[in-house]
Amino acid sequence: MKIAVASGKGGTGKTMIATSLAASLAPGFVIHFLDCDVEAPNAHLFLNPELTGISPAVIAIPKIDPDLCIACGKCVNVCQYHALAMIQEKILVFSQLCHGCGSCALNCPVSAISEEEKIIGTLHQGKTKHGIMHYVGKLTISEPMASPIIHKLRKLPQTNPDITILDAPPGASCAVVSTVYDADFILLVTEPTPFGLHDLKQMLGIISQIGIPAGVIINRHGIGDKVVETFLTQTSIPIMMKIPYKHEIAIGLASGKVLTDFKPVYRRKFRALFEIIKAHIIADPGEP
Amino acid sequence: MIIMITSQGTTLKSKPNQIFGRSLMFIKYDTENDKWEAFMNPGVNEPGGASIAASQFVIDQQSSAVISGNFGPNAFRLLEAAGIQMWTFDPSCVSIEDVVNAYKKNQLTPFLQSRKN
Numbered sequence: 039m040k041i042a043v044a045s046g047k048g049g050t051g052k053t054m055i056a057t058s059l060a061a062s063l064a065p066g067f068v069i070h071f072l073d074c075d076v077e078a079p080n081a082h083l084f085l086n087p088e089l090t091g092i093s094p095a096v097i098a099i100p101k102i103d104p105d106l107c108i109a110c111g112k113c114v115n116v117c118q119y120h121a122l123a124m125i126q127e128k129i130l131v132f133s134q135l136c137h138g139c140g141s142c143a144l145n146c147p148v149s150a151i152s153e154e155e156k157i158i159g160t161l162h163q164g165k166t167k168h169g170i171m172h173y174v175g176k177l178t179i180s181e182p183m184a185s186p187i188i189h190k191l192r193k194l195p196q197t198n199p200d201i202t203i204l205d206a207p208p209g210a211s212c213a214v215v216s217t218v219y220d221a222d223f224i225l226l227v228t229e230p231t232p233f234g235l236h237d238l239k240q241m242l243g244i245i246s247q248i249g250i251p252a253g254v255i256i257n258r259h260g261i262g263d264k265v266v267e268t269f270l271t272q273t274s275i276p277i278m279m280k281i282p283y284k285h286e287i288a289i290g291l292a293s294g295k296v297l298t299d300f301k302p303v304y305r306r307k308f309r310a311l312f313e314i315i316k317a318h319i320i321a322d323p324g325e326p
Numbered sequence: 327m328i329i330m331i332t333s334q335g336t337t338l339k340s341k342p343n344q345i346f347g348r349s350l351m352f353i354k355y356d357t358e359n360d361k362w363e364a365f366m367n368p369g370v371n372e373p374g375g376a377s378i379a380a381s382q383f384v385i386d387q388q389s390s391a392v393i394s395g396n397f398g399p400n401a402f403r404l405l406e407a408a409g410i411q412m413w414t415f416d417p418s419c420v421s422i423e424d425v426v427n428a429y430k431k432n433q434l435t436p437f438l439q440s441r442k443n
Contacts, residue, residue, distance in 0.1 A: 114382070119375050120369070120374065120375025120376070120378040120379050121375060121378075123378050123381065123382045123385075123404050124382070125385055125407055125408040126408065128407075130404060130407060132375070132378060132400055132403075135375045135378070135400075211373075212373060212374075
């Protein structure tokens with residue numbers, strides 16, 4: 039079972055929720071935790087895995103052989119990322135825009151395109167003291183493409199766990215879709231402010247298109263206004279948990295602890311949340 | 327000579343656009359006969375590589391020069407390699423017409439270097 043934690047707006051508490059869910063389920067289940075926020079991964083600060091395995095995340099970028107190239111422009115036309123352009127019968131490669139999909143080489147009628155390896159980041163794995171297998175991708179600074187490394191990270195685990203928890207990047211862009219697209223359930227963490235609502239709506243738009251059941255957790259409940267709750271009453275999306283805005287929670291998180299470790303009452307709440315998530319998945323398995 | 331100007335609208339009265347890659351429109355203007363045409367920028371709604379799609383369009387239109395408010399590093403690399411002159415307009419140009427006149431009077435600023443990628 040795959041549960042993704044996403045938000046739209048950044049800093050709403052995705053990692054707090056994802057690590058708490060993982061830690062409270064770890065005693066009974068084999069858990070894989072995938073930190074897909076590859077631009078700024080931080081779940082390891084809370085789960086403290088011993089990161090042992092490290093491997094480069096490599097994508098294949100095109101290299102054009104000018105002697106073979108017939109300047110037909112097919113590679114430029116098939117590249118949906120605009121990583122290739124043609125001027126005066128010469129192909130230019132913009133490697134930072136390349137996702138490494140290989141379409142250009144596949145479509146070249148004269149096999150003028152070979153592929154060169156480019157390292158865009160690193161993949162790490164290790165076990166936490168909770169017994170969770172922790173996987174994290176780190177994008178190299180100045181590399182702009184998060185999606186390819188997320189795809190590599192998703193393929194890293196060699197075994198099948200009971201539950202995979204996917205900690206998504208903030209925003210509502212390709213990188214988020216690459217994280218959540220095949221989840222069985224998406225937990226959306228928001229805060230009760232107009233900004234939280236605005237980005238929550240963007241995420242709900244994406245989710246309704248990919249057809250995955252979802253629920254909302256309102257974090258920092260008590261600040262802001264009622265806009266999120268009022269909006270959700272007009273939808274079929276349930277509010278699954280409210281976490282109050284409390285100084286003691288901020289202190290615990292700032293000291294690098296998992297919420298369910300310094301506030302054990304939340305362990306039971308997160309286990310109950312998991313049961314509700316399971317019921318939702320059974321009731322609404324989403325698109326095949 | 328064909329020049330392309332980034333535009334916020336579809337006519338010569340439209341405001342020029344400060345942005346190149348995500349400009350909504352291009353006005354293609356032929357300085358020989360004063361004929362012009364408006365085009366949607368194929369890059370405007372692309373999730374990535376907007377400036378490259380826009381540059382490729384400018385190149386494919388056989389333009390000799392392109393005028394905008396600024397050019398990013400990818401657009402600069404491509405347009406420079408294609409030998410297309412890049413120019414920027416100043417705030418006194420409030421319409422495409424103004425930009426065209428400023429170009430004809432050689433009052434635009436050549437854009438010679440983009441910020442580092």
